Amino acid sequence: MKRELTPDQLRDFRKRLLDWYRRHRRILPWRRTRDPYAIWVSEVMLQQTQVKTVIPYYRRFLGRFPDLAALAHAPLQEVLKVWEGLGYYTRVRNLHRAAQRLVRENGGALPAAYEQWKQLPGVGEYIAAAISSIAFQQPCAVVDGNVKRVLSRLFLCDEPVNRSPSSGVFGSLADQLLDRDKPGDHNQAMMELGATVCRPRRPLCPRCPVRGYCRAFREGVQGRYPVRLARTALPEVSVAVGVVHREGRVLITQRREKGLLGGLWEFPGGKIQPNESPAQACRREIHEEVGLVVEVGTRIARIKHAYSHFKVMLQVFSCRYLRGKVRLKGPVNFQWVWPEELENYPFPAANRKFLPLIQQSWERFFGPDDGPGGDE
Numbered sequence: 001m002k003r004e005l006t007p008d009q010l011r012d013f014r015k016r017l018l019d020w021y022r023r024h025r026r027i028l029p030w031r032r033t034r035d036p037y038a039i040w041v042s043e044v045m046l047q048q049t050q051v052k053t054v055i056p057y058y059r060r061f062l063g064r065f066p067d068l069a070a071l072a073h074a075p076l077q078e079v080l081k082v083w084e085g086l087g088y089y090t091r092v093r094n095l096h097r098a099a100q101r102l103v104r105e106n107g108g109a110l111p112a113a114y115e116q117w118k119q120l121p122g123v124g125e126y127i128a129a130a131i132s133s134i135a136f137q138q139p140c141a142v143v144d145g146n147v148k149r150v151l152s153r154l155f156l157c158d159e160p161v162n163r164s165p166s167s168g169v170f171g172s173l174a175d176q177l178l179d180r181d182k183p184g185d186h187n188q189a190m191m192e193l194g195a196t197v198c199r200p201r202r203p204l205c206p207r208c209p210v211r212g213y214c215r216a217f218r219e220g221v222q223g224r225y226p227v228r229l230a231r232t233a234l235p236e237v238s239v240a241v242g243v244v245h246r247e248g249r250v251l252i253t254q255r256r257e258k259g260l261l262g263g264l265w266e267f268p269g270g271k272i273q274p275n276e277s278p279a280q281a282c283r284r285e286i287h288e289e290v291g292l293v294v295e296v297g298t299r300i301a302r303i304k305h306a307y308s309h310f311k312v313m314l315q316v317f318s319c320r321y322l323r324g325k326v327r328l329k330g331p332v333n334f335q336w337v338w339p340e341e342l343e344n345y346p347f348p349a350a351n352r353k354f355l356p357l358i359q360q361s362w363e364r365f366f367g368p369d370d371g372p373g374g375d376e
Helices: 007-024 036-046 051-064 068-073 076-083 090-106 125-136 145-155 164-177 183-196 215-219 278-290 339-344 355-366
Strands: 236-246 249-254 269-271 293-306 311-323 333-337
Touching: 007 164, 007 183, 036 051, 036 090, 036 125, 051 076, 068 090, 076 090, 125 183, 145 164, 145 183, 145 215, 164 183, 236 278, 236 293, 249 278, 249 339, 269 278, 278 293, 278 311, 293 355, 333 339, 339 355
Parallel strands: 236 311
Antiparallel strands: 236 249, 236 269, 249 333, 293 311
16 A cells, blocks of 8 residues: 655645644643753653653652763662652663763763764664754654554554564654654654544544544544554562561662662562462572571562563561571672661662551561561
8 A cells, every 4th residue: 555645745744743733732841951961861761651650750850960960970879769660770770871971982972863872772763863853853753652653544554563573664654754854843743643632542533633644534444553463461470578677677688780670679589489378488588589587477568560571469578587697699789777768779669569568567567676686
């Protein structure tokens, strides 16, 4: 099926789209600046995260790290703490690494060209195109989930939007439509159209400025697009976690920097094995992971949490330290901290859900005395 528009159609499409965008765009904080650093931060945060969730984090992050140098010179733990709760922590670790590289190797100057952006950690085709076009007016077409949905309906594109080989098809369609005189506004308009009008369910077609060019609208098949490959059900992992109390403090451990939740702090524990109770798993995992012998008390909480590729069920127990010296097997660091100090450390969202229960659970299950002491 032919997917090209004539030159006159392209001019009309672009004009209609930009006129609509200027009248109806949402007022968002990152649209009030041309600072490439601030735009970069917003684009990193907006990956896999909704706008309404991002806004307070964006303001807080720029309030603490207002420029590239401030971010580059900040300790990673501080950066993770400011990001805490936004999830997908690889994003901010890469942002931090990229800022350090630019300060170290480029004198703190931000690149303008698409290919230069792509050389930085965590910067793929989407972010490179977004920053290059919005901050530097480079003619690079942006393709995100919203844009793919618009393109799918405009051109009746049967390529699955969640299949990697389809990226080239959508990139070619987006490049055809791109207004090379105003690439930044055009890209934002395409994303805005997908986010607010060409929605996944119940698209607001009567409000669409380019519905005259939309083949799905003309044929009444908007609901069939975009095409998606069916996802397999996420596997669920059962994990036992222990909050180990010792002389009023609790034990927290730090994950390795690389990998899932890298650099964050958590409570020791691990997977529950077949034919093993959660309490038994908690006792075993704590001994294997940190070398301590503990008495497992009553369960504090059951926490369900979903990651991108799996779900986890945390069974959290309050534990009394009995004996042993901390010897780390998986984590890279540990601390014995007062419960009120936990707020100073960046934790995964699943752990944060039960932090308020820690002190009251200890007093309920073990009483006011903290049990025996021992060497760290």
